[in-house]
Amino acid sequence: MADQQALDEVVRFTSDLIRIDTTNRGGGDCQERPAAEYAAEQLAGAGLEPMMLERTKGRTNVVARVEGSDPSADALLVHGHLDVVPAEAADWSVHPFSGEIRDGVVWGRGAVDMKNMDAMILSVVRGWARQGLRPRRDLVIAFTADEEASAVDGSGFLADEHPELFEGCTEGISESGAFTFHDGAGRQIYPIAAGERGTGWLKLTARGRAGHGSKVNKENAVTRLAAAITRIGEHEWPLRLTPTVRAALAELAALYGIETDLTDVDRLLEKLGPAAKLVEATVRNSANPTMLEAGYKLNVIPGEAVAYVDGRYLPGGEDEFRATLDQLTGPDVDWEFSHREVALQAPVDSPTYAGMRAAVEEFAPEGHVVPYCMSGGTDAKQFSRLGITGYGFAPLKLPEGFDYQALFHGVDERVPVEALHFGVRVLDRFLRTA
DSSP: OOOHHHHHHHHHHHHHHHHSOOBOOSSSOOOOHHHHHHHHHHHHTTTOOOEEEESSTTOEEEEEEEOOSOTTSOEEEEEEEOOBOOOOGGGSSSOTTSOOEETTEEESTTTTTTHHHHHHHHHHHHHHHHHTOOOSSOEEEEEESOTTTTOTTTHHHHHHHOGGGGTTEEEEEESSOSBOEEOSSSOEEEEEEEEEOEEEEEEEEEEOOOEETTSOOTTOHHHHHHHHHHHHHHOOOOOOOOHHHHHHHHHHHHHHTOOOOTTSHHHHHHHHGGGGGGTGGGSSOEEEEEEEEEOSSTTEEOSEEEEEEEEEEOTTOHHHHHHHHHHHHOTTEEEEEEEEEOOEEOOSSSHHHHHHHHHHHHHOTTEEEEEEEESSOOTHHHHGGGTOEEEEOOOBOOOTTOOHHHHTTOTTOEEEHHHHHHHHHHHHHHHHHO
16 A cells, blocks of 8 residues: 555655656757656665666656566556646746645646656655565556657657567556546546557648749649648548447446447437547547648748648558548648557456556546547557557546646646545556556
């Protein structure tokens, strides 16, 4: 069981890590090293021997192994990223890098994405060291750089250049799972991630004939690009149900006493009410235009126009995604991946999933655990290159009205102290017995 010191430390560690500004704007200027040094110091205090590894100066990763009691068991990867997305201080109620603890809540960028989980991991292994406890399986602890961009300096670098550090790992856990989802009708749902949509960030380029803005121009690159972007934005992607999403729909339908009619999924989602939010983004591929670049003067028609699209595809859906983009962009617009990562799927009938479910149910007996697929992605994509099956499991017990998902990359990101305490207890229980 987690001791009182572990409960105190998780709050302090979360606050301390938030105060270390590890903003990742995607241009390579992020410096995770101070946070990595902090994490390594805490791991060393637990009697571990952390390694600090960099592909690029200052973009630091930390890896340590905790020896388990069963040498015949497969190892488990437990990972969290150290970088955070940008935050504009003027938009926040408190400074985003203050780590302020107010009214039982820790405030700041990274409070839920995901310095809270980093702090949980540190406090759990330090608690074991004090109590002389060991997990059943070997654990590989990894704190990574660059997750909020391409991961080339983080998990991608570790997977490609240091695979030996993950020897024996068959499964892993990280962010975005086992948080409280309140359905507005008194039910508390704890979704555990057992899949991720693939990442297909796209660059679209339209070329045409440059010319004077006052002249007729049937080869206008901006017009061609705008037409393609409109087609992409208005496209209705067909329904595609993966095994994870099917399992999610079945368990949610059972929870609400609804027939699982997969011949009319949109109607089923309507019947699920607010709980539909857990699956509605993962029943189809998607492509959302996000950025436009064209021209240099108002009265000059440019010869080239560029747009960027955030594309996501389901496990098994990449070929359809590519073919659809070929059709939507048409003959006058070229597209390429600016960043691409695989879609993931994990079994929901595995002993590891059962262990996560049991750990949550022990400390939240009123809760209902269900599987779900993440609409976005995590470092589990890169670690999958090593044959590691990834789950999202960063447990938090949240009060009603606390919109966890809206705080990811949002303003006034924060986490209740009691949620951190719950996370430590659940994580401790799961990791010792997994």
